[in-house]
Amino acid sequence: MFGIIRPCAHSLPERLHDEWLGHLCGLCLALRDEHGQSARIVTNYDGLIISVLTQAQLDAVQRRTAGPCPLRGMRTAAVADGAGARLAATVSLVLASAKLSDHAADGDGLYGRRPVAAGARLLARRWAARAHRSGLDLGMDTSVLLAAVGGQHDIERAITRGASLLTVTEPTELATAAAFAHTAVLAGRPGNAEPLAEAGRFFGRIAHLLDAVEDLAADRAAGAWNPLAATGASYAQAGMLARDAAAGIRLALAEVAFTDAKLVHRLLVHEVEHAIERTFAQADPDYYPPVVQPGKTPKAPRPSGGGSCFWPHVEIPPRTRGPLFGCAVAAWMCCTCQVCCRDPYPGPWSGKAREGWCTSCDGTCCECCDVSSKCGRICKNCDCDCDCC
Numbered sequence: 001m002f003g004i005i006r007p008c009a010h011s012l013p014e015r016l017h018d019e020w021l022g023h024l025c026g027l028c029l030a031l032r033d034e035h036g037q038s039a040r041i042v043t044n045y046d047g048l049i050i051s052v053l054t055q056a057q058l059d060a061v062q063r064r065t066a067g068p069c070p071l072r073g074m075r076t077a078a079v080a081d082g083a084g085a086r087l088a089a090t091v092s093l094v095l096a097s098a099k100l101s102d103h104a105a106d107g108d109g110l111y112g113r114r115p116v117a118a119g120a121r122l123l124a125r126r127w128a129a130r131a132h133r134s135g136l137d138l139g140m141d142t143s144v145l146l147a148a149v150g151g152q153h154d155i156e157r158a159i160t161r162g163a164s165l166l167t168v169t170e171p172t173e174l175a176t177a178a179a180f181a182h183t184a185v186l187a188g189r190p191g192n193a194e195p196l197a198e199a200g201r202f203f204g205r206i207a208h209l210l211d212a213v214e215d216l217a218a219d220r221a222a223g224a225w226n227p228l229a230a231t232g233a234s235y236a237q238a239g240m241l242a243r244d245a246a247a248g249i250r251l252a253l254a255e256v257a258f259t260d261a262k263l264v265h266r267l268l269v270h271e272v273e274h275a276i277e278r279t280f281a282q283a284d285p286d287y288y289p290p291v292v293q294p295g296k297t298p299k300a301p302r303p304s305g306g307g308s309c310f311w312p313h314v315e316i317p318p319r320t321r322g323p324l325f326g327c328a329v330a331a332w333m334c335c336t337c338q339v340c341c342r343d344p345y346p347g348p349w350s351g352k353a354r355e356g357w358c359t360s361c362d363g364t365c366c367e368c369c370d371v372s373s374k375c376g377r378i379c380k381n382c383d384c385d386c387d388c389c
Helices: 014-035 037-042 048-056 083-106 114-137 143-150 152-158 165-186 190-222 227-231 235-253 262-283 323-335
Strands: 063-069 075-080
Touching: 014 037, 014 048, 014 063, 014 075, 014 083, 014 114, 014 262, 037 083, 037 114, 048 075, 048 083, 048 165, 048 262, 075 083, 083 114, 083 143, 083 152, 083 165, 143 152, 143 165, 152 165, 165 190, 165 227, 165 235, 190 227, 190 235, 190 262, 235 262
Parallel strands: none
Antiparallel strands: 063 075
């Protein structure tokens, strides 16, 4: 599973986390039912946003009971069902097809071997054909998505140093905008299509930028193409574009008529903003910008902490450790709860700064109220109509 939005039980209230997991399982089952067992490997965290958006605009919740699954501790669960889950599956398959084709064309890693590349191209064509048939059943022509993503390779070849990052992200923006907008069609709310397309465009931009940041070191080592290396853009420039896009998502969602916007707001506003800071902090240990929310003053980065339990310390440049010593440090940090509650903590092996698992919540409410509480209990004592809980 992959994606930039990866909430956990500590960053979402229990009800919203159960709902999020229901959409993830619903996407997985929709892929199985529509495209076969093998298609379940393209289940991803970002794809379920399509299911969440569709259901958030509907008056009635669509659920079905799923059988036991190891990821749920072999328990049954009520999971998302209907057109939203099917559209999420279709979009996920289209994007996976495009990504597979791109790897085969670039000869990345094992794809550099002709038999592997040929097999990847065959599978990509099969997935694209299946997604096209499902898309037509849902009233969406997936060729729009394929055309947008398919033009990526031509844009990359034309990019020169000094070019804008927004030129590179445009195909992803167009594809995501089309997918977001179609949720309004499925929900019977055509008036939501335009602002959802805007939110999708910004989300696609963020996804592309964060993917480029995460892959920069590996791409440089492998000599592969990367947007930041090709344009010469810095982390700071990419970060500014990503945070501007996150603000754009917040404004666009304010124009959408939702039946229940709580999970949408948590994922596309709070979790997206968190993903941006997490990605840049992990990529560049010196990059710790303050978190700024509308109407609030910037807060300084949290200190790494002190005391005997908070050994080892965060060091710059990071201090690497061997396999055995790294295992010992990892055990120590787990037993002393550093990986959960310390922010940042040094990776046991790489020494790079990592964000604590339980520090996703910044301890404040949205700008609509002033009540502060612990993680997972945002706004519970607040009577305002806040979408953050």
